[in-house]
Amino acid sequence: MNLLKDKILTDGHAIGSNILKVDSFLNHQIDVKLLDEIGKVFYERFKEDRITKILTIEASGIALAVITAQYFDNIPVVFAKKTESLNLDKDLYTSEVYSFTKNKSYKIMVSKKYINSTDRILIIDDFLANGKAILGLKEIIDQANATLAGAGIVIEKGFQEGGDIIRDMGIKIESLAIIDSIEDGVVTFKN
Numbered sequence: 001m002n003l004l005k006d007k008i009l010t011d012g013h014a015i016g017s018n019i020l021k022v023d024s025f026l027n028h029q030i031d032v033k034l035l036d037e038i039g040k041v042f043y044e045r046f047k048e049d050r051i052t053k054i055l056t057i058e059a060s061g062i063a064l065a066v067i068t069a070q071y072f073d074n075i076p077v078v079f080a081k082k083t084e085s086l087n088l089d090k091d092l093y094t095s096e097v098y099s100f101t102k103n104k105s106y107k108i109m110v111s112k113k114y115i116n117s118t119d120r121i122l123i124i125d126d127f128l129a130n131g132k133a134i135l136g137l138k139e140i141i142d143q144a145n146a147t148l149a150g151a152g153i154v155i156e157k158g159f160q161e162g163g164d165i166i167r168d169m170g171i172k173i174e175s176l177a178i179i180d181s182i183e184d185g186v187v188t189f190k191n
């Protein structure tokens with residue numbers, strides 16, 4: 001997606017050779033127009049997949065999931081929670097995710113009320129790095145006997161292992177920008 005790649009080149013910043021900082025438009029301050037264009041592209045890539053629900057993980061995936069859902073006739077968005085709270089149901093699907101950016105593992109939780117066996121789920125997230133977030137969400141989808149129809153990712157870091165792991169599992173992934181490398185502050189793309 002050229003609009004996205006141009007935005008990464010103009011407004012993204014490398015932190016070392018592993019982290020891309022895109023917090024001015026994607027995961028802290030949000031460029032709503034860009035997100036809207038991203039939502040349209042995800043719809044084009046998954047419109048034949050009979051998606052019934054979008055699943056993401058808090059926090060960064062939520063805005064993307066909501067804007068994308070509007071193009072799928074306002075299907076529900078469910079986001080996995082990372083912290084226990086009094087207003088969270090007790091009957092939960094859970095799994096464990098290691099966060100690459102936070103360097104720690106946490107439990108993710110989804111109420112059993114919100115995913116069921118007839119659902120065909122589209123996972124939406126801002127980044128794919130080592131694939132832990134997608135794998136954790138897949139585990140929850142599997143527990144619910146629902147179907148994982150695919151994953152829409154805004155930025156895949158192609159130099160980390162997640163993309164290969166997920167594709168080798170036969171899961172459809174659509175990444176709108178795939179980064180080949182980040183070297184001396186310069187970002188190059190694969191796609």
Ligand SMILES: O=P(O)(O)OC[C@H]1O[C@H](OP(=O)(O)OP(=O)(O)O)[C@H](O)[C@@H]1O
Nearest residue numbers: 058059060099101128129130131132133
């Ligand atoms: O492929 P992975 O190695 O799982 O990396 C991708 C995940 O990492 C980031 O989440 P983070 O833990 O930084 O939380 P955030 O959504 O609050 O930014 C990002 O939002 C993805 O969910």
Ligand SMILES: O=c1[nH]c(=O)c2nc[nH]c2[nH]1
Nearest residue numbers: 018019020100101127129
């Ligand atoms: O803002 C981010 N930049 C990254 O490089 C990254 N990798 C996983 N999650 C990420 N989030």
